[in-house]
Amino acid sequence: MSAVETLRPASPSRARRAWTFVRRLPLTGQIGILILLFWAVTLLTVQFWPLVDPLMMAGRRLQPPSADHWLGTDALGRDVLSRTLHGSTYTIPVALMVVVSAVVIGSALGAAAGYLGGWTDAVIMRAADVTLSFPPILLAMTVAATLGPGLPNAGLAMVIVWWPIYARLMRAQVLEVRTREHVEAAIAGGAGRGRVLVVHILPLCWTPTLINATMDFGQVALLAASLSFIGLGAVPPSPEWGSMISEGAAKFYSWWIAFGPGMAILSVVLATAFLGDGLRDVLDRRGPK
Amino acid sequence: MLRYLIRRVLGVPFLLLGVASVAFILSQSTKGDPLSALVPERMMNNPEIVQAVEAQWGLDKPLPVRYVVYMKNLVQGDMGTSFNTRRPVARDIAERLPATLELVVAAMIVGTTLGMAIGLLSARFRHSIFDNAARGFALLGSSLPIFWSGLIMLYIFSVQLKWTPGTGRLDARTQAPEGVTGFYTVDALLAGNGGLFIEALSHLALPALVLGWSVIGIVARLVRSSLLDALGQDYVRTARAKGASDRVVLINHALRNALIPVLTVLGFTFAYLITGAVLTEAIFSWPGIGSYAVSAARSLDYPAIGGVTIVGATAFLLANLVTDIAYAWANPRIKVSG
Numbered sequence: 001m002s003a004v005e006t007l008r009p010a011s012p013s014r015a016r017r018a019w020t021f022v023r024r025l026p027l028t029g030q031i032g033i034l035i036l037l038f039w040a041v042t043l044l045t046v047q048f049w050p051l052v053d054p055l056m057m058a059g060r061r062l063q064p065p066s067a068d069h070w071l072g073t074d075a076l077g078r079d080v081l082s083r084t085l086h087g088s089t090y091t092i093p094v095a096l097m098v099v100v101s102a103v104v105i106g107s108a109l110g111a112a113a114g115y116l117g118g119w120t121d122a123v124i125m126r127a128a129d130v131t132l133s134f135p136p137i138l139l140a141m142t143v144a145a146t147l148g149p150g151l152p153n154a155g156l157a158m159v160i161v162w163w164p165i166y167a168r169l170m171r172a173q174v175l176e177v178r179t180r181e182h183v184e185a186a187i188a189g190g191a192g193r194g195r196v197l198v199v200h201i202l203p204l205c206w207t208p209t210l211i212n213a214t215m216d217f218g219q220v221a222l223l224a225a226s227l228s229f230i231g232l233g234a235v236p237p238s239p240e241w242g243s244m245i246s247e248g249a250a251k252f253y254s255w256w257i258a259f260g261p262g263m264a265i266l267s268v269v270l271a272t273a274f275l276g277d278g279l280r281d282v283l284d285r286r287g288p289k
Numbered sequence: 290m291l292r293y294l295i296r297r298v299l300g301v302p303f304l305l306l307g308v309a310s311v312a313f314i315l316s317q318s319t320k321g322d323p324l325s326a327l328v329p330e331r332m333m334n335n336p337e338i339v340q341a342v343e344a345q346w347g348l349d350k351p352l353p354v355r356y357v358v359y360m361k362n363l364v365q366g367d368m369g370t371s372f373n374t375r376r377p378v379a380r381d382i383a384e385r386l387p388a389t390l391e392l393v394v395a396a397m398i399v400g401t402t403l404g405m406a407i408g409l410l411s412a413r414f415r416h417s418i419f420d421n422a423a424r425g426f427a428l429l430g431s432s433l434p435i436f437w438s439g440l441i442m443l444y445i446f447s448v449q450l451k452w453t454p455g456t457g458r459l460d461a462r463t464q465a466p467e468g469v470t471g472f473y474t475v476d477a478l479l480a481g482n483g484g485l486f487i488e489a490l491s492h493l494a495l496p497a498l499v500l501g502w503s504v505i506g507i508v509a510r511l512v513r514s515s516l517l518d519a520l521g522q523d524y525v526r527t528a529r530a531k532g533a534s535d536r537v538v539l540i541n542h543a544l545r546n547a548l549i550p551v552l553t554v555l556g557f558t559f560a561y562l563i564t565g566a567v568l569t570e571a572i573f574s575w576p577g578i579g580s581y582a583v584s585a586a587r588s589l590d591y592p593a594i595g596g597v598t599i600v601g602a603t604a605f606l607l608a609n610l611v612t613d614i615a616y617a618w619a620n621p622r623i624k625v626s627g
Contacts, residue, residue: 130304131311133304133305134601135564135601136564137564138602139311142594142595145586145589148589230586246436252444255440261437262434269432273432
């Protein structure tokens with residue numbers, strides 16, 4: 001039951017409860033939160049930081065890391081550290097929007113499938129099956145190429161890849177919860193179908209989705225960077241992490257060009273894996289230890 | 290059980306139909322004009338070519354007819370002509386597929402053997418430093434962006450240490466071995482050419498390690514948890530009571546049962562490896578369908594991307610099917626619903 005409590009907002013001691021919740025997470029989960037906080041603060045404030053312009057030539061070309069340029073300069077003499085930090089404003093918001101859209105769309109469809117059953121269920125879940133038949137990167141590449149390069153299109157492609165996962169999760173949850181006694185009681189009490197679903201079933205269905213969304217966030221960021229690396233996501237000269245690594249691959253012997261963005265992606269993926277694991281430990285007591 | 294398997298097998302053609310339909314829809318949605326997905330821009334001015342393509346793909350006909358024509362072409366193995374290579378996509382893919390399979394199989398061997406070894410030792414020495422370090426190592430493998438770790442590894446092992454050769458399947462001037470499998474390592478062995486085998490293997494080693502590393506975690510985590518589960522069972526206690534040594538209990542009694550769940554993730558692992566192979570091939574200039582897809586995507590070569598996607602999805606579906614069958618066969622106790 002604690003899962004429901006922690007998710008219900010607007011309690012007087014909200015900040016305090018959040019803090020207690022964080023303290024219950026394992027150490028790795030707390031480290032994950034710290035890393036994600038760092039990137040959140042960075043992406044919101046990086047434009048005010050005393051950094052050189054990420055798009056302008058800041059020094060000589062292809063300089064290895066030095067006191068002036070901590071992570072060196074790239075093939076156009078741009079500062080890699082500045083570009084890496086500015087890169088957070090591309091990859092992270094895109095990943096966030098993709099996960100939120102996929103969760104909203106997938107959960108709505110999954111809930112409809114599980115609750116309505118019949119043809120609705122069949123159509124939605126077969127569509128999910130077909131989508132999940134594609135290796136994710138290939139489907140994302142095809143859709144992104146069809147829509148044309150650009151970060152928004154890559155984002156749309158990723159939503160198309162990711163929604164079935166949440167549809168399946170939510171459907172399974174709804175199917176499980178709808179047989180519980182309190183739902184039968186509500187129906188017996190004369191509650192309408194919509195009210196039963198929204199008030200009595202859905203609030204109990206979010207925990208697996210939340211855990212999965214947290215863990216997926218890093219994977220989505222990784223796929224976004226992969227698409228940019230291939231050339232289907234962010235377009236130059238954007239300091240997006242994936243396309244920075246692509247530039248680094250072209251100037252192979254200047255390893256430092258790719259080092260910063262690679263570490264940045266790695267930190268985001270690790271942080272969400274840590275946090276997702278921690279959330280599962282705390283929220284989902286039924287899961288395997 | 291049998292009913293489940295029959296249903297599972299019968300479902301595959303429908304999924305394939307769905308996959309091909311999605312590919313069709315995508316091929317019709319490129320920038321509004323489906324012709325642009327079939328004819329390279331620079332050939333658009335040539336009315337003969339445009340007409341020939343229109344006739345072949347029925348582009349002057351309504352959508353349902355086009356759908357039927359598309360499916361008919363696909364069944365006959367016609368996926369259109371690549372803009373880049375100007376050759377039939379199906380031929381390009383057939384030529385490049387063995388390279389990808391060799392890489393994926395090698396990575397699978399790396400991932401499952403290392404994953405099982407790590408999982409086994411982690412379960413044996415639970416909560417030890419080794420256990421934690423191994424878990425960190427495995428987690429790192431699945432979190433690293435492979436197009437970056439491949440680059441770094443190539444720089445360290447090939448440029449700095451010179452332990453491995455550069456990119457590609459063979460040295461630049463080496464003639465590829467003639468052979469049936471298309472796996473250079475196997476073909477070289479079959480031809481009895483030891484030197485060539487070593488060369489092919491040394492080229493394969495680094496990309497296979499980088500790619501295989503990404504799935505070590507999946508296998509290791511599962512082996513560890515199912516081993517710990519098995520070690521808590523009554524038959525293990527009985528074996529211990531009869532005086533079996535730790536090693537015998539672990540290997541002969543627990544591991545055998547713990548390996549069943551590992552079967553279930555092999556299909557999943559394969560999917561993960563296909564995804565990783567696309568990017569690994571791009572970094573290591575590996576001439577498989579992954580690097581083909583990447584260069585196709587970079588130049589918006591729609592027929593080529595579509596072809597690779599259909600082939601990839603088919604391989605993926607078949608891998609999952611084999612996994613499910615193997616699983617049902619290995620563990621008949623499990624009731625499969627659905």
